[in-house]
Amino acid sequence: MTSAPAIELRDVRKSFGKTEIIRGATLAVAAGERVAIIGPNGAGKSTLFNLMSGRFGSTSGDILLNGTKIDGLKPFEINRMGLARSFQVSNLFTRLSVFENIRCAVLWSLGYKYAFWKFLADLRDANDRAEQVVDMIKLHKRRDVLAMNLTYAEQRALEIGITIAGGASVILLDEPTAGMSKSETARFVNLIREVTVGKTLLTVEHDMGVVFGLADRIAVLVYGEVIAFDVPEAVRSNPRVQEAYLGSVLADAQAADAQTAGAQAAEAVR
């Protein structure tokens, strides 16, 4: 008997009002696998992450974490079962220091819960783990700086740090390199690879360099459906993927044309 996939989606659907964003997505990621989810804008990549992490409830279908159904659970319940996520827009504890941010993310996993009878300073394991994560994300020099005073790249690193600190086995990273320069991105990919050793990693990415550098397998999401899920080479040569991407490129071009045409028309009227 093979062990259950680390995370599995079975015909998951999600509608906002009458608009169906996720239309029967199916995906099974094995433990330890690194998967990049790609797809054109509006394909529902972030929504998929929001469903898996419990931010939204799905309309129908099943989501399983290590074989256990997690749809309908609250984010903190899913997190306690071993799934952690990062956000596209940095989502930090702005008035706490780097170290405190990380330590907050460590506390539950070490079983401190809502304790008010213990001093943080005495929690050796939590402090050691937090120091270790601060080192891993290479912010030890900025240890005592408030999160709000960090540079953009540092905030992104802290975002990853908070995500991995609790030791979750399944990590979802939502566009970890968004808005970074080329050299920062390269360093960051290395960092992600380092801190997610031995974990199941799902990441949403637009940067194809990152995707091919990081992922064992690539899932292509188009209009709320996973149309391909395979190793990078196979995905690249997949005709449906090419069509979808080409299609979206064409659509973008058409939209741009329409816009210029509209602008010209407006100019003419004036």
Add this chain to the structure above:
Amino acid sequence: MQHTGPVYRFKPYNVGRWVVWGVYALLMLVAPMLWGSSLALTMLSQMGIAVIACLAFNMLLGQGGMLSFGHAVYSGLGSFFAIHTLNMVTKGQLSLPVSMVPLVAGFFGMVFAALLGFVTTRKAGTPFAMITLGVGELVWAMSLMFPGFFGGEGGISGNRVVGQPFLGISFGPQVQLYYLIAIYAFVCTAAMFAFTRTPLGRMLNAVRDNPERVEFIGYNTQYVRYFAFIASGFFMGISGGLSALNFEIVTAEVVSALRSGAILLFTFLGGAVFFFGPIIGAVLMVLALVLLSEITQAWLLYMGLVFTFMVMYAPGGISSLIMMNLRVSSFGKLRPLLGCYLALLGTGAGMLAGAGAMIEMVYHLQLNVALGPKLKFMGATLDATDLDSWFGAAFVLLVSVGLFELTRREFVRQWGTTQEEIEREIKKREALA
């Protein structure tokens, strides 16, 4: 740079903290010796009570980002339970030292916080504030509906001198009660400070900063808020219990929105950002409520003005002003700013004198006209019906407003350059490190 084993960090014995706490205890100890009059003693007692209340309130406001509009409910209910407990002790139905009565009040404050907070803390932000307002009104209405417990208009009175004096302490003389209050205030301050350094206390900060993210690191934000609310209710209750012992009478007014408003206002004035801010706020609260209200009838108007100015120009309250200047002084750059501070102080006093004279004259004309048109103001005699007084006051006000604005601009410029210098200094030190 990866650590594999445990991380050892040099932890020096924190001398500064011991000094600060020592001074705090010493101040409480010697205050009645420095200010021994009965008025001063009453005020000091009230300050101790207010310190507990404002700090407990700030557990929610400053540390949890929860703005409660009805927090006097918990201190007030604590007061009622304290006075009833005291009366039971007097009647001999209960055997309990008077010094323990505040703990009973704290217990009931906690019980009601657990009961009512279960509803309020389900929400955060504006809905939270609205629900606390609603709950506050609810309890206020109840206080009028159940005269048996709340004592109706007259309230419930008691007598704190009960039973045999223990080591000569009967709590009859105010100074004995003051020391009881001081002990409670010190212990509660220490306990609330300790709370900020526990896992729950830190997660409360996290919930304040970013409740959404907290949900994704395994914590239920509702529980974090709820537990903090209960803790806050406990300390509010203690403060209420002490206040019942202090006044020996409790009226429905203690659960009113007015009381809640005063706690909110002065906590904010003292500063919600730093732990010690509410202590300053509490001292100011008693000074304003007892002294300022004696000096002038227009005290509420002055309070409103001060509050408005603080919110506009120093939203971090007095404590953050202190901390900002400590930072500047730690870089040795405070001296050049002193001139500006003196000028600001002088022109500010001028503004206050001018505006104050006019306000006092208006109040005098409206309320004290039977006493004749003349009134004393800051040692000068003003004639409220004479144009000269009005012109004089207006002149002082306008000139000092003009000068104040000029110095303010100069100060803002200087402050900016000082901050830039400090930033550069920090960068330099970082580069060296």
